[in-house]
Amino acid sequence: MTQAVSHWISSCSEQLFDLAGRIGVATGDSDETALRKRVAIALFAGTLPFTIVWSVIYLAAGAPLAAAIPGFYSVFTPINTFIFARTRNLAIYRFTQLLFVLILPWLVMMALGGFRSSSAVILWATLSPLGSLLLDDLRRTLFWIAGFVALLIAGALLEPYLSPPALPEIFVRWFFVLNLGMVTIIIFGLLYYFVDRRNFFQERSEMLLLNILPKEISEILKARPRTIADQFPTASILFADVVNFTPMAASMTPLELVDLLNEVFQSFDNLVETYDLEKIKTIGDCYMVASGAPRPRADHASAIVNLALDMQAVIAERRFGGRQLSFRIGINSGPVVAGVIGRKKFIYDLWGEAVNLASRMESHGKSRCIQITRATYELVKDEFDCDALGVIDVKGAGPTEVWHVIGRKAVGPAQEPSIGTTSVAL
Template sequence: MSGRPPLARWLARRGEALLDWAGRLGADAADGNETGLQKRLAVALCVGTLPFTAAWSALYFAAGVPLAAAIPGGYTLFTLANTALFAATHNLAFYRFTQLFTILILPFGVMLALGGFAPSSVVVLWAALCPLVALLVEELRKTLMWIVGYLVLLVASALVEPYLPQRDLPPAFVAWFFVLNVGTVVLVVFGLLYYFVGRRNFFQERSEMLLLNILPREISETLKAGPRTIAEQYDEASILFADVEAFTPMAAGMSPLHLVELLNEVFQCFDALVERHDLEKIKTIGDCYMVAAGVPRRRADHAEVLVQLALDMQAAVASQEFGGRKLAFRIGINSGPVVAGVIGKRKFIYDLWGEAVNMASRMESHGLSGAIQITDRTWRLVRDRFDCTEGGTIDVKGAGPTKVWHVVGRRG
């Protein structure tokens, strides 16, 4: 802001103040982002042009053309009353239609009163604000009505211009009004588009951020390119499940707000670790946290990096309290082939399927409190970099006797 010229800074401050006021006028708690933006732009346009219409009225009156002066003066009074009505009723449809209609009609009235296009310094440019602004504040299919209306009035004005009485206006007056009409209309359109594009970019960035909180970046880019079924086979991947020990009895004695705050604090801690290791959080199921390595970005060290994450999660839980409590987690990891894809039409989710996923879940559910339990397959992939102890053989539902290992720490 400090790098702008003083005039630009002043205009920016005034514009921001006007838009802030316009955003409160006629606002409704039930308004969505699009409706709120339409209201803000409509009020900003109509109220923001009042200094110009009042000035135009005074200049026309001083030039001796009272009929031409009465038209922008009438628009000024009408807009003040209509905006006050909008503030009371919050009826955007009525306010939008009446304001667009007057913006479309009145400049042609001024043109007729001054004797044609040239004597009026192409004041009909102001009417072009109607279809242009309609694109920002109106439903897209209804904007055709406004552009057709503008073209019809433009042609009709050209047909009647030869029959209009001529006004004896000074050439300098006409020339300067050319400058004022063209310059002001361009300034108004630029200001509205500048604000609209800025808000649109803000909403897009926020939507993109929310989408990336649900789906991996690669998957979201694929979905944005067009609707399609997303499913892919990964021959080598690792999956981690982490679950709070004795969560059900603990939750029974907590208020709903305290419970959600505790889980949010835990999962935000884990999210930061997942991001640091460039892994993919798949989902949370109650108090269970699921992470994958090797999907959707294939990597040869999928098992090693996931065990590193597990050790970091273990250390984070041991070193701090969550919601004023010390927690203990069971962590289970398995490696193997998985199928990854997106399911659902409305509330879709990126998920994994396969025996490797089921076995990782069993490693967590059959694990010990505070331990990182891994399968023999994962141990073979990480044994050179991590110290592990044998956990014996456990009976796993659907898999039978299964040899397991417990990760103790990093080697060296």
């Protein structure tokens, strides 16, 4: 039952704010500005049915002065909203509406003789500081709060000198219920929608942030922006690069090239997520992944080799952009420093000789091969079949022993497969 009511309120709020969103919103408005304009229309124009009904009831009850005040609001607000729709000037629309929402309920209270005889109609004036809180700068909201308090004090001082009209007791009692109920519903509806939209934008921002930085790092930076540099004594790094990329790129339009790389890297992203590894970045046609940073794990080498084998399988099984691609993949293991440096447009990155050598394994590798160093080989030799290639001369590292990973070793009937070594199919 509670969920049904919540869904109904949410559905009604969405329809109301969608309608409001067509008024006064310009193409170049930011999400926040557009949201404020929608809330303004819903708050000020959305209360018109109540002011019209209140005006009619007061008139029927023999209080023409009290009826004229909400009647004035019922005429002024559509005109002001029409002007706002043409000018799209939120500042003027917001100020004039907030001013009348603040003063008019107080005038109705005065016309009806005070707090009790007016059934606390001044409660409607609370929508003024609330509207300012949602629609304006936080500091300016203090002005409207101070105005509301000043009117309360003025009302208390003037009430002994007022002459209330003779309204029936049952009328006063039920208007207490209507004023309290309607104001509460409006406040709840506004806050419900505003919080829902704020959460939506916050979740979208959070998703974008997590697509840039690891969750552990984003939490640190949200708490206190600073330089982050962590030492990881053992991790594994993978570089993958498209073979013959330059001549292929020369034969394609920029859009075709971007679409091709996007399709390839999205398939790699799915595998990285499956193995709970960390995609570091893409540099042109190069794809970089880390295992063991920022989340240390004992099986970092086997996990990243499993990833490499599945990357090879995906490339072999599919055509991307109508082309059969081939990759060079290089892997190395060792100590790294990982973190975030700089103040703007920062990324999570890795540094160290282990990273440089992993890059060299890729650039000195062969097409459709996974080339690894001794450091990685010693960690994965019991799980994978590897072909020793001997010693090659690596730029910046000198003579280096390398191996090619052939595939996973067969699991015997008495053996259990280790975690993270199952092939993943897309």
